[in-house]
Amino acid sequence: MNANLEQIKQEIIVGAEELNTSREVYEFKKKFLDGKTGKIGLLMKEMKNIPPEERADYGKGVNELKVWALDFLGELDTKMKAKELQNRYESEKIDISLPAETTTEGNLHPITLIRNHLIDIFAGMGFEIFEGTEIETDYYNFTALNTPQDHPARDMQDTFYLSPEFLLRTQTSAGQIHVMEKQQPPIKILSPGKVFRSDDDATHSPMFTQMEGLVVDKGITLCDLQGMLDEFVKKIYGEDTKTRLRPSYFPFTEPSVEVDCSCFECGGTGCKLCKGTGWIEILGAGVVNNKVLENCGIDSNVYSGFAFGIGIERTAMLKYGINNIKLLFESDLGVLQQLND
Ligand code: PHE
Numbered sequence: 001m002n003a004n005l006e007q008i009k010q011e012i013i014v015g016a017e018e019l020n021t022s023r024e025v026y027e028f029k030k031k032f033l034d035g036k037t038g039k040i041g042l043l044m045k046e047m048k049n050i051p052p053e054e055r056a057d058y059g060k061g062v063n064e065l066k067v068w069a070l071d072f073l074g075e076l077d078t079k080m081k082a083k084e085l086q087n088r089y090e091s092e093k094i095d096i097s098l099p100a101e102t103t104t105e106g107n108l109h110p111i112t113l114i115r116n117h118l119i120d121i122f123a124g125m126g127f128e129i130f131e132g133t134e135i136e137t138d139y140y141n142f143t144a145l146n147t148p149q150d151h152p153a154r155d156m157q158d159t160f161y162l163s164p165e166f167l168l169r170t171q172t173s174a175g176q177i178h179v180m181e182k183q184q185p186p187i188k189i190l191s192p193g194k195v196f197r198s199d200d201d202a203t204h205s206p207m208f209t210q211m212e213g214l215v216v217d218k219g220i221t222l223c224d225l226q227g228m229l230d231e232f233v234k235k236i237y238g239e240d241t242k243t244r245l246r247p248s249y250f251p252f253t254e255p256s257v258e259v260d261c262s263c264f265e266c267g268g269t270g271c272k273l274c275k276g277t278g279w280i281e282i283l284g285a286g287v288v289n290n291k292v293l294e295n296c297g298i299d300s301n302v303y304s305g306f307a308f309g310i311g312i313e314r315t316a317m318l319k320y321g322i323n324n325i326k327l328l329f330e331s332d333l334g335v336l337q338q339l340n341d
Contacts, residue, residue, distance in 0.1 A: 011039075264318075
């Protein structure tokens with residue numbers, strides 16, 4: 001009997017030499033140790049055919065073989081798995097010294113950056129955003145803004161008409177009317193958007209971006225406008241920047257002003273950017289004309305307001321020292337990357 005056990009042990013030792021994978025070890029192990037069909041398992045079943053006086057020895061021998069086989073094959077399985085893992089590591093190895101492929105990162109266009117910056121500043125002052133439409137009626141773009149059909153101020157803006165009634169808005173001021181028609185004061189809105197004029201040279205483009213501001217409430221004056229603008233230029237051009245108002249004319253504001261800020265390049269002493277004047281024109285503004293308030297059903301005896309309109313491309317050109325507006329529209333990555341630096 002012991003010879004039989006020894007034979008099985010040898011069979012395991014020799015057979016194990018042939019095994020190459022943990023899967024094979026598993027199958028091999030089953031062949032011997034499976035409770036019902038395994039060779040060692042079957043030896044246990046033989047017990048009943050063994051003479052009673054030999055049973056104790058027999059059982060002990062089988063059990064020792066079983067413990068040995070479990071141990072031997074368990075160890076083999078552990079070794080095999082370690083080898084397989086090592087093989088996987090080798091085959092899936094990543095060469096971390098390889099230079100990475102360069103990918104270029106996109107970023108926001110300078111116009112979008114300035115637009116977002118301005119929105120942030122004004123949102124911080126409590127302005128809400130109103131986005132109007134690019135196609136407007138003549139009424140909203142001109143007539144309601146106190147610029148009737150034959151008004152000479154219409155010549156200030158060369159308009160793209162789509163029909164006698166419809167046009168591409170020439171100014172975000174059209175949004176003022178929509179807001180005031182729908183809402184009674186207090187009103188505090190900011191309206192960014194594209195505007196269109198038949199105008200094309202180094203500093204003008206047929207499409208450009210404006211940002212309109214409108215504040216209407218009881219007791220609003222030109223001083224409120226100036227106070228707000230002072231805050232605004234400090235935030236965008238630096239703490240030492242000052243503003244000045246010059247008389248101007250817009251049909252929808254009375255009085256109307258052109259707003260300059262002290263040159264942020266030379267600090268006011270005079271340079272190329274400010275053409276030696278020390279001042280840079282940044283926007284148009286004024287006290288909302290009573291006629292415009294009345295056109296929108298707002299009582300001008302009770303309420304007053306101010307409005308301003310900023311050109312975003314102009315702001316970008318000043319900020320980045322660009323002398324040709326086309327650079328902002330040509331999507332030349334060489335230029336845009338410099339502006340983002
Ligand atoms: N809409 C004017 C323009 O496009 C700017 C402006 C806005 C002036 C609001 C006064 C008040 O030139």
